[in-house]
Amino acid sequence: MTLHSEPPTPPPALGAAAAGYLAAAYFTGMAYFLLAIDYPGASDPLDKIALFTRHLRGLQFTYLAIYVVFGVALVILAWTLHARLRCAAPTTMRVATSLAIVWAGLLIAGGMATNLGMESVVVLHAVDPAQAATVWLTIEAVISGMTGGNGELLGGLWTLLVSVAAWRGRAFPMPIIALGLLTGAAGILSAIPGLTALVAAFGLTQLVWFVALGVALMRTPVARDS
Numbered sequence: 718m719t720l721h722s723e724p725p726t727p728p729p730a731l732g733a734a735a736a737g738y739l740a741a742a743y744f745t746g747m748a749y750f751l752l753a754i755d756y757p758g759a760s761d762p763l764d765k766i767a768l769f770t771r772h773l774r775g776l777q778f779t780y781l782a783i784y785v786v787f788g789v790a791l792v793i794l795a796w797t798l799h800a801r802l803r804c805a806a807p808t809t810m811r812v813a814t815s816l817a818i819v820w821a822g823l824l825i826a827g828g829m830a831t832n833l834g835m836e837s838v839v840v841l842h843a844v845d846p847a848q849a850a851t852v853w854l855t856i857e858a859v860i861s862g863m864t865g866g867n868g869e870l871l872g873g874l875w876t877l878l879v880s881v882a883a884w885r886g887r888a889f890p891m892p893i894i895a896l897g898l899l900t901g902a903a904g905i906l907s908a909i910p911g912l913t914a915l916v917a918a919f920g921l922t923q924l925v926w927f928v929a930l931g932v933a934l935m936r937t938p939v940a941r942d943s
Contacts, residue, residue: 727793727796727797727800729797729934729935730935731793731797732793732794732796732797732798732801732931732934733931733932733934733935734931735790735791735793735794735797735931736794736927736928736930736931736934737927737928737931738786738787738790739787739790739791739794739927740924740925740927740928740931742782742783742786742787742790743783743920743923743924743927744924745779745782745783746779746782746783747920749775749779750779753775754768754772754775754776756768762850762851762853762854762857763846763849763850765853766838766839766842766846766849766850766853769835769838769839770839770842773835773836773839776832776835777832777835777836780828780831780832781828781832783828784824784825784827784828784829784831784864785824785825785828785829787824787828788820788821788822788824788825788828789821789825791817791820791821791824792817792818792821794817794927794930795813795814795817795818795821795875796814797934798810798813798814798879799811799813799814801888801934802879802882802883802886802888804886805882805883805885805886805888806881806882806885806886809878809881809882809885810878810879810882812878813874813875813878813879813882816871816874816875816878817871817875819871820868820871820872820875823863823864823868823871824863824864824868826863827860827863827864827868828864830856830859830860830863831856831860834852834853834856834857834860837852837856838850838852838853838856869904869905869907869908869916869919870904870905870907870908872904872919872923873900873901873902873903873904873905873906873907873908873919874901874904874905875901876897876900876901876904876923876926877897877898877900877901877902877904877905878901879897879901880894880895880897880898880900880901881898883897884898888937889930889933889937890933890937892929893926893929893930893933896922896925896926896929897926897930899922900919900922900923900926903915903918903919903922904919904923907919
């Protein structure tokens with residue numbers, strides 16, 4: 718294997734900015750859905766469509782930020798980490814980065830599908846509320862398959878593998894590596910039926926991990942390729 722086929726190490730500030738955005742997107746999404754509009758309180762499809770009608774543009778901007786742009790920032794961070802950790806664990810980082818790209822693609826696709834789906838059912842609801850509810854249930858099932866438990870599984874695997882590679886290369890402080898291992902385990906376990914409550918733990922711990930990772934990327938010297 719030659720190093721010429723690998724991407725150059727990106728500026729630390731780029732990866733740190735991506736990590737900071739990912740943390741901010743997590744926090745903003747949680748605050749908006751839980752506090753601003755109480756999305757979990759709309760359990761019935763018709764209640765959700767009524768929520769879409771009242772907050773359509775706000776929801777679309779939020780999904781754009783926390784899924785579409787999030788996915789782009791995730792690719793940037795994954796590329797940064799791959800370049801930094803590839804020498805310590807080349808095979809592990811190839812697998813980890815591949816998982817991150819797949820996860821990012823699903824998030825981007827899910828965010829776009831959600832924005833288009835919400836607008837479609839709002840228009841349909843004015844004509845046929847029952848049909849709109851049925852259509853949304855179908856759309857929601859597809860979106861959940863892309864961004865739900867499968868997303869946490871991919872995100873958990875990526876976080877875990879990155880942390881293993883960082884541990885092998887002693888690339889980051891041990892508290893960050895330990896937090897990454899814990900976060901990754903929570904994401905993987907949340908995909909198991911009966912343990913879906915761990916999704917919240919995965920989101921909260923990964924938010925903190927992103928913040929810590931962003932700081933570490935700026936402070937930790939980049940190891941030179943040999």
